[in-house]
Amino acid sequence: MTGPAQRSGRRTRTDTDTGTDTDTDTDRPIRKTAPLVDRYGAPGRPTRRAPRGHREHRVVLGGVMELVTAFARVATALALHPVTRRVSRTAALGSVSSRAVEAGLILVGVVGVLSVVTLRQDLGGGTDAPAGLTTIAQALVDVRDWTFLFGPGIMSAINALFPGTVLYRAGLVPRPLPVLGFIGVPLMVTKCMVVAFGGMDDLSVVGLLLTLPIAAWEFGLGLWLTFKGFRPSPVLNRDSAPA
Numbered sequence: 001m002t003g004p005a006q007r008s009g010r011r012t013r014t015d016t017d018t019g020t021d022t023d024t025d026t027d028r029p030i031r032k033t034a035p036l037v038d039r040y041g042a043p044g045r046p047t048r049r050a051p052r053g054h055r056e057h058r059v060v061l062g063g064v065m066e067l068v069t070a071f072a073r074v075a076t077a078l079a080l081h082p083v084t085r086r087v088s089r090t091a092a093l094g095s096v097s098s099r100a101v102e103a104g105l106i107l108v109g110v111v112g113v114l115s116v117v118t119l120r121q122d123l124g125g126g127t128d129a130p131a132g133l134t135t136i137a138q139a140l141v142d143v144r145d146w147t148f149l150f151g152p153g154i155m156s157a158i159n160a161l162f163p164g165t166v167l168y169r170a171g172l173v174p175r176p177l178p179v180l181g182f183i184g185v186p187l188m189v190t191k192c193m194v195v196a197f198g199g200m201d202d203l204s205v206v207g208l209l210l211t212l213p214i215a216a217w218e219f220g221l222g223l224w225l226t227f228k229g230f231r232p233s234p235v236l237n238r239d240s241a242p243a
Contacts, residue, residue, distance in 0.1 A: 056117050063110045070103035086238040087166045095162035105151030109144035116140050157188035172230040184213030
Protein backbone atom coordinates (compact mmCIF):
# COMPACT_ATOMS: atom_id res chain seq x y z
CA MET A 1 0.00 0.00 0.00
CA THR A 2 1.34 3.38 -0.96
CA GLY A 3 1.57 6.43 1.22
CA PRO A 4 -0.46 9.62 0.98
CA ALA A 5 1.58 10.53 -2.05
CA GLN A 6 4.25 8.44 -3.72
CA ARG A 7 7.87 9.48 -3.79
CA SER A 8 9.75 7.82 -6.60
CA GLY A 9 13.50 7.39 -6.93
CA ARG A 10 16.35 5.04 -6.09
CA ARG A 11 18.12 4.81 -2.75
CA THR A 12 21.84 4.22 -2.41
CA ARG A 13 23.71 1.95 -0.08
CA THR A 14 27.44 1.68 0.64
CA ASP A 15 29.14 -1.48 -0.57
CA THR A 16 31.03 -2.88 2.40
CA ASP A 17 33.73 -4.38 0.16
CA THR A 18 34.50 -1.45 -2.16
CA GLY A 19 33.31 1.46 -0.04
CA THR A 20 31.36 2.87 -3.00
CA ASP A 21 27.68 3.80 -3.22
CA THR A 22 25.43 1.55 -5.28
CA ASP A 23 21.77 1.91 -6.22
CA THR A 24 19.04 -0.28 -4.83
CA ASP A 25 15.37 -0.61 -5.85
CA THR A 26 14.06 -1.28 -2.36
CA ASP A 27 12.83 2.26 -1.81
CA ARG A 28 9.62 2.67 0.18
CA PRO A 29 6.84 4.80 -1.37
CA ILE A 30 6.23 7.49 1.18
CA ARG A 31 4.71 10.96 0.97
CA LYS A 32 7.43 13.52 0.37
CA THR A 33 9.35 12.21 3.37
CA ALA A 34 12.72 13.76 2.67
CA PRO A 35 11.46 17.34 2.28
CA LEU A 36 9.21 17.03 5.31
CA VAL A 37 11.92 15.59 7.52
CA ASP A 38 14.20 18.39 6.41
CA ARG A 39 11.47 20.91 7.29
CA TYR A 40 10.78 19.40 10.70
CA GLY A 41 14.48 19.00 11.46
CA ALA A 42 15.57 15.39 11.10
CA PRO A 43 18.18 14.30 13.66
CA GLY A 44 21.72 13.91 12.46
CA ARG A 45 21.32 16.36 9.54
CA PRO A 46 22.80 19.87 9.41
CA THR A 47 20.60 22.95 9.68
CA ARG A 48 20.66 24.98 6.46
CA ARG A 49 17.67 27.34 6.40
CA ALA A 50 17.61 28.75 9.93
CA PRO A 51 19.41 28.38 13.25
CA ARG A 52 18.64 25.11 14.92
CA GLY A 53 16.77 26.60 17.87
CA HIS A 54 14.69 28.86 15.63
CA ARG A 55 13.52 25.95 13.50
CA GLU A 56 12.62 23.81 16.47
CA HIS A 57 10.65 26.65 18.03
CA ARG A 58 8.62 27.01 14.84
CA VAL A 59 7.84 23.30 14.80
CA VAL A 60 6.74 23.35 18.45
CA LEU A 61 4.60 26.42 17.77
CA GLY A 62 2.98 24.62 14.85
CA GLY A 63 2.27 21.65 17.12
CA VAL A 64 0.63 23.92 19.68
CA MET A 65 -1.54 25.46 16.97
CA GLU A 66 -2.66 22.00 15.86
CA LEU A 67 -3.54 21.21 19.47
CA VAL A 68 -5.72 24.31 19.51
CA THR A 69 -7.32 23.16 16.25
CA ALA A 70 -8.09 19.72 17.70
CA PHE A 71 -9.72 21.14 20.83
CA ALA A 72 -11.64 23.71 18.78
CA ARG A 73 -13.15 21.00 16.60
CA VAL A 74 -14.48 19.15 19.63
CA ALA A 75 -15.68 22.41 21.17
CA THR A 76 -17.71 23.34 18.09
CA ALA A 77 -19.48 19.98 18.14
CA LEU A 78 -20.25 20.36 21.84
CA ALA A 79 -21.53 23.90 21.28
CA LEU A 80 -23.99 22.66 18.65
CA HIS A 81 -25.03 19.60 20.65
CA PRO A 82 -27.82 21.27 22.70
CA VAL A 83 -29.50 22.30 19.45
CA THR A 84 -28.79 19.27 17.28
CA ARG A 85 -30.11 16.84 19.89
CA ARG A 86 -33.51 18.52 19.67
CA VAL A 87 -33.72 17.36 16.06
CA SER A 88 -31.92 14.02 16.23
CA ARG A 89 -30.08 12.51 19.17
CA THR A 90 -28.30 10.09 16.83
CA ALA A 91 -26.98 12.88 14.62
CA ALA A 92 -25.97 14.92 17.66
CA LEU A 93 -23.99 12.01 19.11
CA GLY A 94 -22.45 11.25 15.73
CA SER A 95 -21.30 14.84 15.37
CA VAL A 96 -19.53 14.87 18.72
CA SER A 97 -18.05 11.39 18.21
CA SER A 98 -16.67 12.13 14.75
CA ARG A 99 -15.08 15.35 15.97
CA ALA A 100 -13.53 13.48 18.90
CA VAL A 101 -12.01 10.89 16.56
CA GLU A 102 -10.73 13.64 14.29
CA ALA A 103 -9.16 15.47 17.22
CA GLY A 104 -7.53 12.26 18.42
CA LEU A 105 -5.92 11.67 15.03
CA ILE A 106 -4.64 15.24 14.98
CA LEU A 107 -3.07 14.77 18.42
CA VAL A 108 -1.31 11.59 17.29
CA GLY A 109 0.20 13.51 14.37
CA VAL A 110 1.33 16.32 16.65
CA VAL A 111 3.07 13.84 18.96
CA GLY A 112 4.86 12.31 15.97
CA VAL A 113 6.24 15.63 14.72
CA LEU A 114 7.27 16.82 18.18
CA SER A 115 9.03 13.49 18.72
CA VAL A 116 11.25 14.33 15.75
CA VAL A 117 12.24 17.56 17.48
CA THR A 118 13.08 15.67 20.67
CA LEU A 119 15.18 13.10 18.79
CA ARG A 120 17.11 15.88 17.09
CA GLN A 121 17.76 17.67 20.36
CA ASP A 122 18.82 14.57 22.30
CA LEU A 123 20.76 12.55 19.74
CA GLY A 124 21.06 14.39 16.47
CA GLY A 125 23.88 16.71 17.42
CA GLY A 126 26.41 14.06 18.42
CA THR A 127 28.66 11.94 16.25
CA ASP A 128 27.53 8.79 18.06
CA ALA A 129 23.89 9.12 16.93
CA PRO A 130 22.41 5.78 15.81
CA ALA A 131 22.57 5.18 12.07
CA GLY A 132 18.84 4.53 11.82
CA LEU A 133 17.83 7.74 13.56
CA THR A 134 16.91 9.53 10.34
CA THR A 135 14.76 6.59 9.30
CA ILE A 136 12.90 6.78 12.61
CA ALA A 137 12.35 10.50 12.08
CA GLN A 138 11.01 9.84 8.59
CA ALA A 139 8.61 7.26 9.99
CA LEU A 140 7.31 9.72 12.58
CA VAL A 141 6.70 12.32 9.88
CA ASP A 142 4.85 9.67 7.84
CA VAL A 143 2.62 9.05 10.86
CA ARG A 144 1.73 12.73 10.86
CA ASP A 145 0.92 12.57 7.13
CA TRP A 146 -1.45 9.65 7.58
CA THR A 147 -3.19 11.17 10.58
CA PHE A 148 -3.68 14.41 8.65
CA LEU A 149 -5.19 12.47 5.75
CA PHE A 150 -7.66 10.52 7.87
CA GLY A 151 -8.29 13.16 10.52
CA PRO A 152 -8.94 16.56 8.92
CA GLY A 153 -9.50 14.66 5.68
CA ILE A 154 -11.96 11.79 5.92
CA MET A 155 -13.32 12.46 9.41
CA SER A 156 -14.19 16.07 8.59
CA ALA A 157 -16.20 14.82 5.61
CA ILE A 158 -18.00 12.24 7.76
CA ASN A 159 -18.73 14.87 10.37
CA ALA A 160 -20.40 17.11 7.78
CA LEU A 161 -23.15 14.52 7.38
CA PHE A 162 -24.39 14.82 10.97
CA PRO A 163 -24.83 18.57 11.59
CA GLY A 164 -25.61 19.05 7.91
CA THR A 165 -28.58 16.68 8.12
CA VAL A 166 -29.87 18.34 11.29
CA LEU A 167 -29.54 21.89 9.97
CA TYR A 168 -31.13 20.97 6.66
CA ARG A 169 -34.12 19.21 8.23
CA ALA A 170 -34.78 21.94 10.76
CA GLY A 171 -34.05 24.87 8.44
CA LEU A 172 -31.84 26.50 11.04
CA VAL A 173 -29.50 27.87 8.36
CA PRO A 174 -29.98 28.54 4.64
CA ARG A 175 -30.35 25.14 2.99
CA PRO A 176 -27.65 25.79 0.35
CA LEU A 177 -25.07 25.61 3.15
CA PRO A 178 -25.73 21.99 4.19
CA VAL A 179 -26.27 21.05 0.53
CA LEU A 180 -22.76 22.32 -0.14
CA GLY A 181 -21.53 20.04 2.63
CA PHE A 182 -23.41 17.05 1.19
CA ILE A 183 -21.77 17.67 -2.18
CA GLY A 184 -18.36 17.90 -0.56
CA VAL A 185 -18.60 14.64 1.41
CA PRO A 186 -18.16 12.17 -1.51
CA LEU A 187 -15.62 14.45 -3.17
CA MET A 188 -13.50 14.65 -0.03
CA VAL A 189 -13.67 10.93 0.70
CA THR A 190 -12.80 10.09 -2.92
CA LYS A 191 -9.88 12.47 -2.86
CA CYS A 192 -8.51 10.99 0.36
CA MET A 193 -8.82 7.43 -0.96
CA VAL A 194 -7.05 8.30 -4.20
CA VAL A 195 -4.26 10.00 -2.24
CA ALA A 196 -4.01 7.03 0.13
CA PHE A 197 -3.45 4.64 -2.79
CA GLY A 198 -0.93 6.92 -4.46
CA GLY A 199 -3.12 8.21 -7.26
CA MET A 200 -2.39 11.89 -6.62
CA ASP A 201 -0.53 14.27 -4.36
CA ASP A 202 -2.50 15.56 -1.39
CA LEU A 203 -1.51 19.12 -2.34
CA SER A 204 -2.11 18.80 -6.07
CA VAL A 205 -4.43 21.19 -7.90
CA VAL A 206 -7.09 18.49 -8.34
CA GLY A 207 -6.84 17.55 -4.67
CA LEU A 208 -7.31 21.16 -3.57
CA LEU A 209 -10.31 21.58 -5.87
CA LEU A 210 -11.96 18.48 -4.42
CA THR A 211 -11.45 19.92 -0.93
CA LEU A 212 -13.14 23.25 -1.69
CA PRO A 213 -16.80 22.24 -1.09
CA ILE A 214 -16.13 20.90 2.42
CA ALA A 215 -13.92 23.89 3.22
CA ALA A 216 -16.63 26.26 1.97
CA TRP A 217 -19.26 24.43 4.06
CA GLU A 218 -17.30 24.71 7.29
CA PHE A 219 -16.19 28.29 6.66
CA GLY A 220 -19.65 29.40 5.56
CA LEU A 221 -21.38 27.73 8.50
CA GLY A 222 -19.00 29.36 10.95
CA LEU A 223 -19.56 32.80 9.46
CA TRP A 224 -23.34 32.39 9.37
CA LEU A 225 -23.65 31.23 12.97
CA THR A 226 -21.24 33.93 14.15
CA PHE A 227 -23.03 36.86 12.55
CA LYS A 228 -26.59 35.59 12.00
CA GLY A 229 -27.21 32.72 14.41
CA PHE A 230 -29.93 30.13 13.96
CA ARG A 231 -33.06 30.94 12.03
CA PRO A 232 -36.32 30.84 14.03
CA SER A 233 -37.62 27.28 14.12
CA PRO A 234 -40.07 25.25 16.25
CA VAL A 235 -37.29 22.77 17.05
CA LEU A 236 -35.58 25.38 19.22
CA ASN A 237 -38.48 25.07 21.69
CA ARG A 238 -38.07 21.33 22.09
CA ASP A 239 -36.22 19.75 24.97
CA SER A 240 -35.15 16.66 23.04
CA ALA A 241 -36.00 14.66 19.96
CA PRO A 242 -36.38 10.97 19.16
CA ALA A 243 -33.38 9.14 17.81
